[in-house]
Amino acid sequence: MNVFDIIGPVMVGPSSSHTAGAVKIGKAARKLMGEKIINAQLLLSGSFYATGKGHGTPKALVAGLLGMEPDDERIPDSFEIAKKEGMKLKFGQVDLHERHSNSVQLILEGAHGRILEVIGESIGGSRINIAEIDGLEANFSGDFPTLVVHNSDRPGHIAKVTSLLSNQGINIAAMRLYRQGRGQNAVMILECDQEVPKDRIDALEEMDGIEKVTYYSLEEADEL
Amino acid sequence: MNYKSLQEIVNLAQSESLEFWEVIAREEAISQNVNQSQIFEQMRKMYHAMKQSITQYDSRQKSPSGMSGGDGEKMRQYRRTHQTIAGDLLSKIMETAMMVAESNACMKKIVAAPTAGSCGVLPAVLQVFEVEKGYHEDKIVEALFVAAGIGEILALNASISGAVGGCQAEIGSASAMAAGSVTYLEGGTMEDILHAATLALKNMLGLTCDPVAGLVEVPCIKRNVAGAMNAVVSAQMALAGIRSVIPPDEVIGAMASIGREMPVCLKETGTGGLAVTRTAKIIAESLS
Numbered sequence: 001m002n003v004f005d006i007i008g009p010v011m012v013g014p015s016s017s018h019t020a021g022a023v024k025i026g027k028a029a030r031k032l033m034g035e036k037i038i039n040a041q042l043l044l045s046g047s048f049y050a051t052g053k054g055h056g057t058p059k060a061l062v063a064g065l066l067g068m069e070p071d072d073e074r075i076p077d078s079f080e081i082a083k084k085e086g087m088k089l090k091f092g093q094v095d096l097h098e099r100h101s102n103s104v105q106l107i108l109e110g111a112h113g114r115i116l117e118v119i120g121e122s123i124g125g126s127r128i129n130i131a132e133i134d135g136l137e138a139n140f141s142g143d144f145p146t147l148v149v150h151n152s153d154r155p156g157h158i159a160k161v162t163s164l165l166s167n168q169g170i171n172i173a174a175m176r177l178y179r180q181g182r183g184q185n186a187v188m189i190l191e192c193d194q195e196v197p198k199d200r201i202d203a204l205e206e207m208d209g210i211e212k213v214t215y216y217s218l219e220e221a222d223e224l
Numbered sequence: 225m226n227y228k229s230l231q232e233i234v235n236l237a238q239s240e241s242l243e244f245w246e247v248i249a250r251e252e253a254i255s256q257n258v259n260q261s262q263i264f265e266q267m268r269k270m271y272h273a274m275k276q277s278i279t280q281y282d283s284r285q286k287s288p289s290g291m292s293g294g295d296g297e298k299m300r301q302y303r304r305t306h307q308t309i310a311g312d313l314l315s316k317i318m319e320t321a322m323m324v325a326e327s328n329a330c331m332k333k334i335v336a337a338p339t340a341g342s343c344g345v346l347p348a349v350l351q352v353f354e355v356e357k358g359y360h361e362d363k364i365v366e367a368l369f370v371a372a373g374i375g376e377i378l379a380l381n382a383s384i385s386g387a388v389g390g391c392q393a394e395i396g397s398a399s400a401m402a403a404g405s406v407t408y409l410e411g412g413t414m415e416d417i418l419h420a421a422t423l424a425l426k427n428m429l430g431l432t433c434d435p436v437a438g439l440v441e442v443p444c445i446k447r448n449v450a451g452a453m454n455a456v457v458s459a460q461m462a463l464a465g466i467r468s469v470i471p472p473d474e475v476i477g478a479m480a481s482i483g484r485e486m487p488v489c490l491k492e493t494g495t496g497g498l499a500v501t502r503t504a505k506i507i508a509e510s511l512s
């Protein structure tokens with residue numbers, strides 16, 4: 001925590017969790033997508049569903065998907081902007097009872113056909129947690145450049161990924177592993193101190209046994 | 225940060241011949257690894273954003289729920305056309321707190337201080353003091369560091385979230401922070417600052433978070449007005465030499481334990497208190 005968590009952030013109201021946090025979840029999902037979003041299905045859960053409308057949560061989530069920050073004064077107009085930019089929206093409800101009460105499931109389709117499913121939680125203040133990606137645990141805050149590597153649960157994958165990063169001089173700040181079961185789908189979450197270059201991500205995707213690589217950059221991607 | 229209680233901030237300030245606000249600014253500069261002047265300018269930006277949250281006020285704005293909007297303007301008109309009960313200075317603080325909190329409900333840009341729900345308290349007190357009492361902007365920024373330091377300790381040892389500690393943690397914290405700032409502006413000693421914040425907090429202990437339809441509108445907006453007033457009242461008591469019988473850090477401990485013991489239905493869950501009144505249920509029903 002720092003003093004600007006106490007005096008700040010500058011944000012569009014009314015709620016740090018239901019509005020500012022929602023913008024951040026949307027923005028994180030956009031970054032994870034890495035390409036223009038043409039279809040977005042937004043399924044709200046718990047308090048996001050129950051009180052979201054009055055808090056502008058749906059508008060805030062869409063604003064984030066459009067790349068806005070929590071202090072962007074166009075947040076209340078995000079639906080119209082999405083329409084202009086050709087992003088189709090569909091809202092619904094889902095029961096993510098095992099998640100924080102302020103949660104949303106986003107199912108996104110990109111212009112190049114990429115499909116991404118993200119569950120985001122607004123966990124207090126305007127802090128967020130990206131809880132799941134494509135049905136597997138993720139749990140990262142978006143404060144660091146983050147690599148999400150889906151792979152099959154076999155020996156050697158972790159070493160390959162970490163040595164690729166260290167060859168590039170990239171320091172790993174935190175790393176977590178999850179798997180559905182022994183020998184099944186597994187995921188590595190690597191929060192890094194430096195950005196991972198695009199060609200390294202491509203190289204990762206080429207590796208044997210790696211199924212999908214999703215990257216969260218702190219920088220705004222040019223292509224979007 | 226190098227302190228864990230209000231008393232430790234004062235001890236640090238005294239041992240190094242610094243002002244209260246300087247301890248906060250310096251520690252922040254160290255933890256972010258930048259110059260203190262950069263931190264100071266960052267805080268000035270926050271103050272500018274606060275002032276903007278006041279000047280952008282639009283009396284015709286309505287919140288998405290339709291429950292709020294226009295009350296700040298009513299107060300301004302009343303002040304302009306009547307002999308007010310509270311006098312000019314306090315009336316202006318009241319209406320400003322109302323305007324900023326209303327703007328928040330109407331999806332306008334505000335500065336969370338410490339939260340969005342309590343965003344009206346500090347800007348109201350500081351901006352009106354700047355304009356009406358002619359304080360230099362630098363001094364106001366210093367006062368914001370005083371507020372931030374108090375807020376840090378509240379966040380650390382109690383809570384600044386309604387969901388965790390009830391509204392005492394939001395409006396109560398904002399009010400305590402503002403009380404400390406005003407006391408600093410008015411030339412109070414460090415002990416005065418601590419006691420102003422403490423008295424303000426004590427007046428707000430036990431305040432529940434039970435907003436209608438779960439929205440940051442009722443009772444939040446009007447509580448910003450009360451929180452700002454309470455800050456001025458508490459500052460004046462402290463400046464007069466009045467002391468809290470229970471020492472500052474013990475009061476913060478009490479706030480934490482009250483927050484823990486407060487039933488969940490009164491901590492931002494919309495399942496108790498005002499939120500379950502007959503009228504609140506009708507409103508919530510009409511919104512869903």
Ligand code: SF4
Nearest residue numbers: 341386391394433444
């Ligand atoms: S009642 Fe609850 S939501 Fe409203 S200002 Fe207080 S703590 Fe925040």
